[in-house]
Amino acid sequence: MRTVDLSTTELRNLNQALHELSEGTNETEWQITNPRGSHAVAVGVNAPIDVTIRGSVGYYCGGMNRLAKITVNGSAGPGVAENMMSGEIIVKGDASQYAGATGKGGLLVIEGNASSRCGISMKGIDIVVRGNIGHMSAFMAQAGNLVVCGDAGDALGDSIYEAKLFVRGSVKSLGADCIEKEMRPEHTEVLGNLLHRAGITNLTPKDFKRYGSARKLYNFSIDHADAYG
Amino acid sequence: MCGIVGLFIKDESLEPNLGEMLSGMLGTMCDRGPDSAGFAVYGSPENGVVKVTLQSADPAQFNSLQTKLSKILGRSVAVTSKDTHAILRVDHDIFDTTREVLRDQFPQFRVMAVGERIEIYKEVGYPTDVAGRFGLANMRGTHGIGHTRMATESAVTSIGAHPFSTGSDQCLVHNGSLSNHNNLRRELKHEGRTFETENDTEVAAAYLSAQMDKGLSLGASLEKSLGDLDGFYTFVVGTRDGFGVLRDPVACKPAVLAETDRYVAFGSEYRALVGLPDIESARVWEPEPATVYFWGR
């Protein structure tokens, strides 16, 4: 295992070293210590490696990740796993705003709570949150799945496209064009699979409700002019 | 656009460390606001004494202020200077006269804050340098608020730095950008309030002071501001005995709160909090939009 201490190593050197790895590398186990809320930790990685971060990180940890499995043993600041393409990012603590923003693939697991705008503009990523999520989550969410084991805040799924939202607890309010939808067998399967991958064994898909787009704002119509603002 | 830190001590034994803790927190927020910095520290009340924080571009002038003022007022006053700032201590019963004298005869000194407990220090410069110049790390107190500023539209000057104080023992810092502050400033001016800067934050501070002068509590004033202030903001406010936080209804500007049995801490980012005692076991959360948080004693 290679250990990088961010109290003595520059962020630049860490990310450069990670970028120099490629598929087939032997250096597959990385540990990052003393992140102390640093921004842009382990961003742009493109290798099937295992990165464990011991402590809390700042903005955009694991941004644009490909292939890597990144575990944050602490909390994550805004935009964790933003635009992730593949791989897996696990946050043991809480995540701040914009978790998984615009993500295209891979799995983001937040074991604590996620703040506002979780999954904003998500484009195919899967996000599983064990706790609650804040307001404006899944705003303009285009594709992928957002699973929330706790409660959702205000305006869930505002202006949502084709992403699927699964919430176990309460939803404070739904955003424009977001409605509760029927849980069909294919949804149960997707959800069951995500719970399994996130290591959640005490819940089953039947505990959840599904939300998604009413598709009424997909085309401009005089009858929905109020929603365009 | 900025970084904010705040600390409210619950456990008295931490009061001697307030400055040290706050200065560590402020240092982490330098890159959010490298233009200028400032902080308010609330100390213990000093028996009938009002403290006036003065600022001068020519600190040498503080030397003769004590003698001159004592002579004019016919009462002894104390002046302790720190770099470009000085704390003037006067008895409560002559405070109004003192303010008039300062305004009429010593216009070269700017009044940064007034109150039984508050002291405010703020200057242009890199935040750690500013904190160092005023010796923040050695200050003690019950609560304090710090700010690092990246100016958006108003000038980078010492009086344009935060915190802004527009009422006795009150102060406010802000991260964000208000969008209706010009009209609000005109209304408040019409009501007789005066302004030192073109800064949107000063308008927010004056608005809250105006509400409190009308008898509202800080909490009620903050609630009311949700309807009257437009734009993006995270506010942290200090009063004689308390500390409050408010985010606008959209709530994009970052904010993290942490609470333990010993203190409540605010940071624009988690980074600001990592050096605090027992932070690992603190309750850490992000304040909800349009929700007033307040701690008092």
Added chain:
Amino acid sequence: MSYANPPTVPRKSATFDDYTLSEIRRAASTGIYDIRGAGAKRKLPHFDDLLFLGASISRYPLEGYRERCDTDVVLGARFAKKPLHLKIPITIAGMSFGSLSANAKEALGRGATAAGTSTTTGDGGMSVEERGQSKTLVYQYLPSRYGMNPEDLLKADAIEIVIGQGAKPGGGGMLLGQKITDRIAGMRTLPKGIDQRSASRHPDWTGPDDLEIKILELREITDWQKPIFIKVGGARPYYDVALAVKAGADVVVVDGMQGGTAATQEVFIENVGMPTLACIRPAVQALQDLGVHRKVQLIISGGIRNGADVAKALALGADAVSIGTAALVALGDNDPVHEQEYAALGTTAGAYDDWHEGKDPAGITTQEPSLTARLDPVLAGRRLANYLKVMTLEAQTVARACGKNHLHNLEPEDLCALTVEAAAMARVPLAGTDWIPGRF
């Protein structure tokens, strides 16, 4: 002879002119705002209101063709390891594959590459056609993040963080259903045929303090190789440019209100933002106040049409200009050759702006295969290269006349203004006077 009751001629209101009346009727009929493409059509103070003071006795001109007048520009040397070095200070502005056809994007790439300059992606990702044909490609990083991915980010030569554009500062993009084909929908991860509305703010940061951290992330992902541009719509250029610099930009792009768009509300295009001419000096002032003029480069766009406009923008302090609408015209947009078809669409060559409807007879602002096939990317690319060459020659002609061996040596003092408005906005004296309104 009788003078009894002579009739007055019919008189239309200047306030309620024909266009205004038609817009009221259109609104009353449809119940929704008008959406269109292109930029502001109203008359605005512009570069036409400035003139160069050529050399004579007090200054000496350079000989055309013989004495050199260089035109190259380096963009992004502040922090990036690999700054762009362009042969001409005229770049192609961001226009999306989606709003434009693949052939049009390819043509832009061919033309720009032949002329030694860069093209820019748009709100919709990087198409293989434009990466293939553009030697130098700027990859836009937009609020929607449609098609954003690290592979393309690493393939790009520079990254442009788009905060706003001149046609709609403070607004997001639109692409209407007619143009969301399978391929476009796939690149954007959207359902086919929807009316797409893009966000007006970035999804994961707000304000300059957060932007600084976003820039750090992009630099770390790209190993500090690529220049980072920040593009803003011209509204508060002094503050916005200063904040872009503080946040860490290598290059700032200011797009004035004549800048085009693929589609947005007409009310936005005509009523929000500042004329390009009025944006330049405050933007330059911000750079000068921070001591970074010519170190952080300024690109100006919005209504640049010819070499004189280029030279004037540079004289006022820009390092380069960017063209969008003019480039489309060079490819063949709004060409009278299609007049019959424009007439059938209820418009005329030169006025066609319903780019969002996807019916462009020139095959440029459409995804309809029978129309897109009309644009030959090789020929259209050649036309663009010719046009860029002419603009450059024109700018050199003016610069030589002012005695400059490089376009960047043009100064505001080489200009005078024809109108009080232009004099005030460009901060140059009214012709024949030493009077700059509002200054001295």
